[in-house]
Amino acid sequence: MIAAQEKALTHLVNRIGNLNAGPRRIGRLVAHDAGMMEVTGFDYPIGFGGTIRTADGKAIKAEIAGFRGSRALMIPLESDGSVRNGARVEPDMQSSMAQVGDGLLGRVIGPMGEPLDGAGPIMSDRDWPLAGKRSNVLNRGRVTTPIDLGVRAINGLLTAGYGQRIAIAAGSGVGKSVLIGQIIANADVDVAVVGLIGERGREVSDFVETKLDGPMRGRTVTVAVPADYSPVLRLRAAARATAIAEHFRSEGKRVLLIIDSLTRIAHAQREIGLSMGEPPTMKGYPPSALALIPRLIERAGNDKASGGSITALYTVLADGGDMEDPVVDTARAIVDGHIILSRLLSEQGIFPAIDVGKSLSRVAADIIDDEHRTAQTNFRRLWSAYEENRDLLLMGAYRQGSDPAIDEAVARHDDLLEYVRQGSRDAVSMEDSVTALQHGFGQRGNEA
Numbered sequence: 410m411i412a413a414q415e416k417a418l419t420h421l422v423n424r425i426g427n428l429n430a431g432p433r434r435i436g437r438l439v440a441h442d443a444g445m446m447e448v449t450g451f452d453y454p455i456g457f458g459g460t461i462r463t464a465d466g467k468a469i470k471a472e473i474a475g476f477r478g479s480r481a482l483m484i485p486l487e488s489d490g491s492v493r494n495g496a497r498v499e500p501d502m503q504s505s506m507a508q509v510g511d512g513l514l515g516r517v518i519g520p521m522g523e524p525l526d527g528a529g530p531i532m533s534d535r536d537w538p539l540a541g542k543r544s545n546v547l548n549r550g551r552v553t554t555p556i557d558l559g560v561r562a563i564n565g566l567l568t569a570g571y572g573q574r575i576a577i578a579a580g581s582g583v584g585k586s587v588l589i590g591q592i593i594a595n596a597d598v599d600v601a602v603v604g605l606i607g608e609r610g611r612e613v614s615d616f617v618e619t620k621l622d623g624p625m626r627g628r629t630v631t632v633a634v635p636a637d638y639s640p641v642l643r644l645r646a647a648a649r650a651t652a653i654a655e656h657f658r659s660e661g662k663r664v665l666l667i668i669d670s671l672t673r674i675a676h677a678q679r680e681i682g683l684s685m686g687e688p689p690t691m692k693g694y695p696p697s698a699l700a701l702i703p704r705l706i707e708r709a710g711n712d713k714a715s716g717g718s719i720t721a722l723y724t725v726l727a728d729g730g731d732m733e734d735p736v737v738d739t740a741r742a743i744v745d746g747h748i749i750l751s752r753l754l755s756e757q758g759i760f761p762a763i764d765v766g767k768s769l770s771r772v773a774a775d776i777i778d779d780e781h782r783t784a785q786t787n788f789r790r791l792w793s794a795y796e797e798n799r800d801l802l803l804m805g806a807y808r809q810g811s812d813p814a815i816d817e818a819v820a821r822h823d824d825l826l827e828y829v830r831q832g833s834r835d836a837v838s839m840e841d842s843v844t845a846l847q848h849g850f851g852q853r854g855n856e857a
């Protein structure tokens with residue numbers, strides 16, 4: 410008991426010690442329109458937070474989103490109360506830091522780092538900048554080692570490596586959340602950090618209760634922000650999840666980072682950009698919304714200095730990997746692989762509904778052996794031969810025997826689907842995934 414009190418006290422003292430001791434500049438609110446506030450005398454960088462004192466003595470948190478002349482443009486984090494012209498704006502010295510460390514393991518927190526799971530305060534005295542620490546690009550290690558994600562179709566056909574960044578693109582209700590839960594439960598990593606951004610509130614609790622109920626729970630940190638929160642908070646949650654992952658990586662750990670969904674993050678920045686007067690470009694996204702995506706994704710990857718890695722999965726909302734969607738397009742340009750989930754497959758009850766033909770791991774060829782690569786190519790050849798002739802086949806316009814390649818694709822089609830199909834509670838190891846692929850994919854690997 411004494412030890413616990415001592416720990417709490419040390420924690421408190423350390424946090425006080427961490428508070429920045431520089432001069433505090435108090436700002437004044439001078440303009441306010443449509444959720445955007447202008448503040449004079451508040452000379453802090455973008456992303457810095459402040460507290461506005463209202464007429465009725467309440468405090469409203471806000472964050473700097475940009476500048477106009479010498480004025481800071483601030484966005485309130487909560488729906489604003491009765492703010493008055495000339496209101497005091499106090500700087501929030503800890504606002505650009507995220508609390509990180511082992512005290513977060515097994516916990517569910519909100520965008521400001523507040524516990525959401527009712528399990529008491531978070532014991533951790535470490536901080537990490539929300540925006541990340543800039544490191545030399547040469548410190549980024551190449552992706553060289555395959556990672557077992559516990560999903561046969563990914564292990565076998567879209568082999569990923571430690572430190573790889575992958576986009577999962579799918580329409581709504583095609584099985585993204587289930588696939589993510591399956592990967593968290595079975596991936597061969599030390600720690601998982603999950604950012605649930607802009608989900609429906611019910612889904613957050615559902616995710617924590619059902620998808621995180623395995624042994625990984627105690628090694629997982631969840632940062633959640635529902636859809637109805639301010640866009641600034643949604644961005645903050647994404648930055649916080651990434652900062653927490655970066656901290657674990659700096660300790661040499663193998664981290665799995667999952668962001669669900671990148672589209673909702675882009676939407677948040679779109680709201681902010683438009684309210685600051687940025688011009689909308691593609692599909693209403695201002696440039697800042699699309700510029701945010703590479704900045705966030707680039708923070709994942711391998712770190713040569715510590716030997717740690719962040720293997721990251723970002724979900725993107727788009728039916729069949731819609732190329733017209735600017736978020737999909739931007740994300741695909743920067744990640745090292747994408748997994749496209751197909752509504753056609755999910756409608757046939759094939760889960761995970763991975764469209765093997767459209768999905769790709771850009772590092773796979775470099776990290777697997779020749780035999781595995783040959784088996785992959787063979788599978789893909791049969792898959793695409795079927796897909797390319799799907800219409801003909803369904804119309805009955807194809808006559809068996811006209812093309813041996815198509816004949817084979819038709820004969821093996823059920824085997825291919827059977828290889829992809831996997832129960833949401835089952836894990837398939839890398840070894841079993843590869844063995845099954847090399848020995849005629851019809852035979853399933855040993856399933857748990």
Ligand SMILES: Nc1ncnc2c1ncn2[C@@H]1O[C@H](COP(=O)(O)OP(=O)(O)OP(=O)(O)O)[C@@H](O)[C@H]1O
Pocket residue numbers: 579580581582583584585586587588760761831832833
């Ligand atoms: N591996 C699976 N095995 C069986 N059924 C599945 C599997 N994956 C998904 N499903 C079915 O598909 C439904 C939707 O899945 P999920 O919630 O993962 O979709 P989503 O893409 O996350 O949806 P949303 O866009 O609403 O977030 C599930 O409720 C379940 O019925």
Ligand SMILES: [Mg+2]
Pocket residue numbers: 585586587
């Ligand atoms: Mg979902």
